[in-house]
Amino acid sequence: MTKILSVKNLVIKFHTFDGVVHALNNVSFDLQKGETLAIVGESGSGKSVSMLSLLHLLPMPPAKIENGEAWFYGAGKEPVDLLKLNRSGISKIRGGKIGFIFQDALSALNPVMTIGRQISESTMEHLGLSHAKAKEKTIKLLDRVGIPGARQRYDNFPHQFSGGMRQRVMIAVSMACNPKIVIADEPTTALDVTVQAQIVDLTKELQKEFKIAVVWITHDLGVVAGMADRVLVMYAGAPVEIAEAQDLYANPQHPYTIGLMNALPSVKGHEDSRLTSIDGMPPDLMEEPHHCQFAWRCPYTFDRCWKEIPQQIMVGENHVVSCFFDVENRRPRGHV
């Protein structure tokens, strides 16, 4: 497998009137060509911020990228650092090389522009297509994402579609210019469950067909299990565990991941057994982290957890965890 994206030591702070919000603290991960990486975590853990920042889509100010690199290997022979690109440089990547699917397609689509135009304007910009050619390509694409009567629907407006159909249009927008990566920011959250499954299936199909790497941001571990190759678990602005999906479900290493797994309802569970939850609240991001951010809620803390920020430790092939404690063996990890 070859890398398509490599993010290193990304640090983002929001400078607000109330103080500095430490949104991302040292985020590093790789994305392989054609794989699906799920990023899970609760609200405010930095899932969306990390991906929006790569395409300069965060409002800056207040957001500021304090440190980090994001090497993208899909634009020509040489890798480029997305964070260092200028306006015109990043415009070529946006939509052209990296597509975005947003959560609520109703508000994410322009209400007064036909959906056809919203797709074809992107292909005209990046692929240099003429009006007529862009329209033909768009109609094919609408047909491919499962919009019945695509030719007639080309001239419809977003409010004339159902929620699921709108999300299909959104997918078509993101994939219109044959990107290398598609970032899906909770695309199924606003949809009902049967439609969710259709959208997940459609994304998987298109991903195979066009060989796209997908980053799927979600807090739904059920969706993750069904589609992700690898999972990145985030907590309070930092990745706590990265592993292959099956490995993560079978063998979670970080106390937070373990807590999440225990909070899932199980088919085999006893009828009257209650779901467990993780005690406590996520930390206040206004304070600069000096130690493990999960320490307040962690049942396994020992003195070191309150003194240092844990680095990423390899605990298996493709399995990385940021924790000083080896939960399985009930002892602190040695220096690795």
Place this chain on the structure above:
Amino acid sequence: MQRYILSRLIQSFIMLVGVLFIVFFMLQLTGDPVALMVSRNASPEQVEELREELGFNRPVMVQFADFVSKAVRGDFGMSLRHHQPAMELILERLPATVELASMALLFAMVVGIPLGLLGGSNPGSIWDTLARGAGLIGQTIPNFWLALILIMVFAVGLGWFPSFGRETRQFMGLALPTKSVILPAFALGLFTMGQLVRFTRSAVLEIKNEDFVRTAYSKGLADRRIYIKHILRNAAIPLISILGVQFGYLLSGSIYIETIFSWPGLGNLLAESIGNRDFALVQAIAFFTSLVVVSLNLTADIAYGMADPRIRYGE
């Protein structure tokens, strides 16, 4: 859409009936017009005779019914002062007012909308300071004061423009505006310009943060395209209704400006006829102005519906 237009039509009609009612009865409260028309030492018999001749001795309700039935045929009676049909006088003066209002609106749009767009898209920049300044000045400077200053500086002092009156240039049967319209149009349009700057600026600021604008950026579109096709296109919808209201205001609200610049328009005529208690003429102008405002609002509402697909394709 048809239902939408129909409901607006009905609303407009009800509004006009209300206007007729108010116009007629308000004037009844101002005193006896006949007292102004006869000489000071006329005998009571003579006054009574004139009242009878002009129909002012009939019961008020009868006068009103008579007024309405004639009004719907465009007959507002004879001007008491000019001895000419009121409607004829209005139509005579109309071109001057339309010229002034159109020029004022043109000035307000050409300056106001781009300035609001520039300010709203770069908040905190020099453009934004300029936009906010223009908005504030436009909305706070009283136009009658501004008119006097303009005359002092540009007409009397520098002699660039005439200080009063309207001149036109004939071209293929059309009376084209000359520089005589510039000072009054500027004085009249400044308030509307301020409104448009402020409105455009805040609409752009708001729409800039909408999700669909982020989507537009995520597609890698050029800034210019995003501002024109995505932001301004959405801001234009509420802007249309503002423009309708403002044009109505400009067409009807130019009494001060027309009087100061001796502009031979409707506002001037209205001021004069109120002073003369010229019943028929005041009623005719008031009704005519309302008709213009109501139909402009109706047009704006329909245009608003056409511009917004959510209404156009609604039920």
